Amino acid sequence: MKCVSGKRLSMNTRMNSQGCIQEPAMAETLKMTQPLISAEAISKSYFKGQHKVPVLRGAGMTAQRGEFISVIGQSGSGKSTLLHVMGLLDSPDVGEVILDGTRIDNLNQAARDQLRNHVFGFIFQFYHLLPELSLLENVMTPLMIRHSFLGFWKKRREFRDAAMNMIEQVGLGHRIRHRPSELSGGEMQRGAIARALVAKPEILLADEPTGNLDAATGAGIMELLNRLNQEQKLTIVMVTHDESIAAQAHRTVRLVEGRIQGVAWEDAA
Amino acid sequence: MYKLLLCVRYLRTRYIALASIISVMLGVATMIVVNSVMAGFTTEMRDRLHNFLADVVIESRGTQGIPDAERQMAIVQKAAGQYIAAMTPTIEIPGMMTFTDPYSGQTYTTTVQMQGIDPVGKANVGPLQDYLDSYNPTVEDGVVLKPALRKNDAPLGWNLTAEGAEHRRLVQERQKLYQQDQPGAASDDFPPASDSPAVSKPDAEPQKNAVTAPAEISEPVFDSEVPAEGPEPEANASPVDGETSISETQQTPAADPGVEMSEGDEFLYAAPSVQKVGEPLPARVYIGEGLISFLVRDPDTGKQQKVMMVQPGDDVILSTVTAGRSPEVTKFQATVVDSFRSGMSEYDSSIVLMNLEALQKYRGMERGNWITSIHMRLKNYADAPAVLAALEREFEPGTVTIRTWEEKQGLLLSAVEVETAILNVLLFLIIAVAGFGILAIFYMIVVEKTRDIGILKSLGASSSGVMSIFLSYGLGLGIVGSTAGVVIGLLFVRYINEIEDGLSWVTGRKVFDEKIYYFFEIPTYVNPWMVFSVAAGAIAIAVLASILPARRAARLHPVRALRFE
Numbered sequence: 001m002k003c004v005s006g007k008r009l010s011m012n013t014r015m016n017s018q019g020c021i022q023e024p025a026m027a028e029t030l031k032m033t034q035p036l037i038s039a040e041a042i043s044k045s046y047f048k049g050q051h052k053v054p055v056l057r058g059a060g061m062t063a064q065r066g067e068f069i070s071v072i073g074q075s076g077s078g079k080s081t082l083l084h085v086m087g088l089l090d091s092p093d094v095g096e097v098i099l100d101g102t103r104i105d106n107l108n109q110a111a112r113d114q115l116r117n118h119v120f121g122f123i124f125q126f127y128h129l130l131p132e133l134s135l136l137e138n139v140m141t142p143l144m145i146r147h148s149f150l151g152f153w154k155k156r157r158e159f160r161d162a163a164m165n166m167i168e169q170v171g172l173g174h175r176i177r178h179r180p181s182e183l184s185g186g187e188m189q190r191g192a193i194a195r196a197l198v199a200k201p202e203i204l205l206a207d208e209p210t211g212n213l214d215a216a217t218g219a220g221i222m223e224l225l226n227r228l229n230q231e232q233k234l235t236i237v238m239v240t241h242d243e244s245i246a247a248q249a250h251r252t253v254r255l256v257e258g259r260i261q262g263v264a265w266e267d268a269a
Numbered sequence: 270m271y272k273l274l275l276c277v278r279y280l281r282t283r284y285i286a287l288a289s290i291i292s293v294m295l296g297v298a299t300m301i302v303v304n305s306v307m308a309g310f311t312t313e314m315r316d317r318l319h320n321f322l323a324d325v326v327i328e329s330r331g332t333q334g335i336p337d338a339e340r341q342m343a344i345v346q347k348a349a350g351q352y353i354a355a356m357t358p359t360i361e362i363p364g365m366m367t368f369t370d371p372y373s374g375q376t377y378t379t380t381v382q383m384q385g386i387d388p389v390g391k392a393n394v395g396p397l398q399d400y401l402d403s404y405n406p407t408v409e410d411g412v413v414l415k416p417a418l419r420k421n422d423a424p425l426g427w428n429l430t431a432e433g434a435e436h437r438r439l440v441q442e443r444q445k446l447y448q449q450d451q452p453g454a455a456s457d458d459f460p461p462a463s464d465s466p467a468v469s470k471p472d473a474e475p476q477k478n479a480v481t482a483p484a485e486i487s488e489p490v491f492d493s494e495v496p497a498e499g500p501e502p503e504a505n506a507s508p509v510d511g512e513t514s515i516s517e518t519q520q521t522p523a524a525d526p527g528v529e530m531s532e533g534d535e536f537l538y539a540a541p542s543v544q545k546v547g548e549p550l551p552a553r554v555y556i557g558e559g560l561i562s563f564l565v566r567d568p569d570t571g572k573q574q575k576v577m578m579v580q581p582g583d584d585v586i587l588s589t590v591t592a593g594r595s596p597e598v599t600k601f602q603a604t605v606v607d608s609f610r611s612g613m614s615e616y617d618s619s620i621v622l623m624n625l626e627a628l629q630k631y632r633g634m635e636r637g638n639w640i641t642s643i644h645m646r647l648k649n650y651a652d653a654p655a656v657l658a659a660l661e662r663e664f665e666p667g668t669v670t671i672r673t674w675e676e677k678q679g680l681l682l683s684a685v686e687v688e689t690a691i692l693n694v695l696l697f698l699i700i701a702v703a704g705f706g707i708l709a710i711f712y713m714i715v716v717e718k719t720r721d722i723g724i725l726k727s728l729g730a731s732s733s734g735v736m737s738i739f740l741s742y743g744l745g746l747g748i749v750g751s752t753a754g755v756v757i758g759l760l761f762v763r764y765i766n767e768i769e770d771g772l773s774w775v776t777g778r779k780v781f782d783e784k785i786y787y788f789f790e791i792p793t794y795v796n797p798w799m800v801f802s803v804a805a806g807a808i809a810i811a812v813l814a815s816i817l818p819a820r821r822a823a824r825l826h827p828v829r830a831l832r833f834e
């Protein structure tokens with residue numbers, strides 16, 4: 001198993017050879033002084049034909065290790081774009097993304113791909129499971145991407161157990177052979193969470209995870225996220241437009257027209 | 270790993286990909302079938318050319334030939350004996366053949382290539398026996414109409430079959446009666462005046478012509494006396510009026526038969542039996558079937574039928590030139606002993622095989638045993654270059670040409686090769702068309718899978734990883750398509766005759782008429798290397814066609830791909 005080179009990213013404290021799990025002792029000392037990830041003065045515009053449409057105008061936010069942050073805003077306020085920029089799916093026009101003290105938004109493509117695979121876990125509003133694969137295979141996808149064919153083949157049992165374990169954690173142990181089309185919305189989102197977590201990421205980026213679910217199912221997903229945050233000290237950045245969902249996070253960042261409006265500290269749910 | 274998994278899943282779940290697979294498959298199958306049939310025809314044709322030509326041929330430059338066949342063969346034996354399995358002396362000379370169609374009474378004259386052979390020797394250098402009609406049963410539509418007239422183990426020779434002899438006797442008797450009915454008229458009526466002098470001339474000059482004469486000539490003398498006997502061996506070819514006239518005009522030289530008889534002894538066949546009714550002439554020939562037959566479509570059944578204008582036992586008139594510094598036209602009659610069919614229409618419609626001794630006599634080559642060529646069969650054809658080199662050292666330059674059969678038929682063989690090459694280029698275009706189909710379908714699949722590509726990228730898949738999914742998809746598709754194509758193509762080739770039967774049955778007309786090609790079955794030859802390269806080419810095209818869509822997929826922006834609806 002190959003982690004992103006620790007030196008290059010200055011993350012030598014957080015990564016060991018087994019799945020890049022951070023060492024708590026080191027984390028404690030750094031926690032107050034340095035945020036795990038921060039986005040600073042991000043500006044990003046899209047072109048619609050000839051017209052330049054600004055989406056982010058100098059927005060920024062930080063997340064400490066183990067924090068559960070929600071980003072809330074209207075449709076088109078740029079919250080998803082901010083998440084994508086932080087998760088290296090997109091690059092900012094202006095601004096920096098800093099992971100553990102190292103700027104990561106200007107890395108080359110290969111390093112960005114590696115970081116996406118090792119450090120970030122994504123969940124999306126529309127689940128985005130691969131329709132051709134079974135639930136188990138979907139969950140194993142990040143591990144397949146991380147390892148070469150031979151490397152995967154050698155450790156396939158280990159990976160399978162890890163994926164099964166993760167599926168059990170999200171409560172889908174009875175559906176591993178099913179295709180996404182055979183699952184309900186809530187089940188698909190749980191599957192997506194399992195997929196995001198199987199690679200043992202440091203940060204979970206969730207883009208409206210409950211946006212497509214009814215209230216009860218959405219509550220179940222939120223409960224799962226909270227549990228993961230508490231039990232595994234997982235750092236979560238969640239984008240939503242739903243105040244009640246956002247309120248369940250430790251703290252909420254409010255985006256209005258591409259700018260941060262104010263930072264409100266809230267109690268953990 | 271995910272690449273392989275996704276690639277396999279896409280192959281299994283995208284039915285649109287089936288269209289690409291089928292197009293590749295059809296292209297590959299077509300190429301294999303066409304190539305195999307072409308190769309089959311070519312191989313068959315080469316075999317036939319080869320069989321009739323022998324492996325290596327030594328030919329004299331001039332038509333007068335080279336002297337002393339025995340000595341020449343000894344030289345060859347000494348020079349390259351270890352390579353040579355068999356050889357036979359031959360005389361090859363162009364000539365003309367005249368015969369009369371018994372049905373229409375028309376006289377036909379065609380140019381022919383006369384070959385004086387020793388049938389046993391000829392059979393040693395090539396499969397002569399398989400070609401002779403009397404050794405083969407008459408077969409039509411797979412049904413044996415008439416068994417072979419001679420047993421397979423019957424020795425080759427210049428004797429008539431029982432049927433041929435009977436035919437000859439009947440014809441002669443009929444001729445006899447006809448002449449009795451119209452005494453005198455028969456001979457003088459038809460032959461144009463010019464004919465007779467022309468005929469008599471060659472007789473007069475070389476002795477060998479005189480030699481021929483005795484048999485024929487002595488007969489007419491008895492004309493009037495014995496009605497039962499069909500005396501005239503030549504007149505037999507009843508309609509050939511020229512012949513009758515010849516016999517008549519030749520009567521004079523025939524006056525002293527005794528001399529001729531003694532000379533005739535040299536022939537195996539000559540003197541003693543001459544008087545017998547139905548006895549063939551000393552000059553005897555196997556005629557290429559194409560020279561004396563034509564195809565007629567039966568108006569009732571619509572089937573092609575072969576009509577023979579000359580039968581074994583009939584006589585034909587042959588003319589050629591004598592050997593020597595100033596060649597003279599020589600003309601003689603010969604009895605048709607058999608007809609042959611080598612399957613090469615080029616040969617079957619031009620070659621007349623004749624007994625070597627008689628041809629030597631008529632051409633004035635018997636003294637010193639002159640010949641024009643030696644045909645030889647090698648133990649191993651691969652030794653041909655060594656044999657050529659060895660022989661070229663032995664023979665004085667400028668006297669003979671030494672060539673392999675391939676060199677002799679170089680033009681025809683290279684024409685076939687060019688044809689095959691062009692056909693292959695054209696057929697490969699079919700697969701190229703399939704390639705463009707793959708291109709279009711892949712673009713569609715990439716568009717359809719845009720979101721999945723975004724997902725993979727968000728999970729950390731690299732652009733090259735995404736690209737390789739689609740490249741290996743193309744590869745997989747090519748492999749599946751080619752494999753299916755190879756299987757179908759080979760099955761088609763294997764059962765091509767059954768398929769042809771089925772098609773003939775459905776369409777109600779013969780798709781492949783064996784009478785045209787002389788093949789009872791469609792010949793096929795599967796070259797493994799050809800199959801491999803066709804399959805590899807198809808796979809390469811499939812991969813090439815998937816490059817563009819794969820690049821497009823690789824360049825997709827992850828966010829835009831994820832948002833794609």
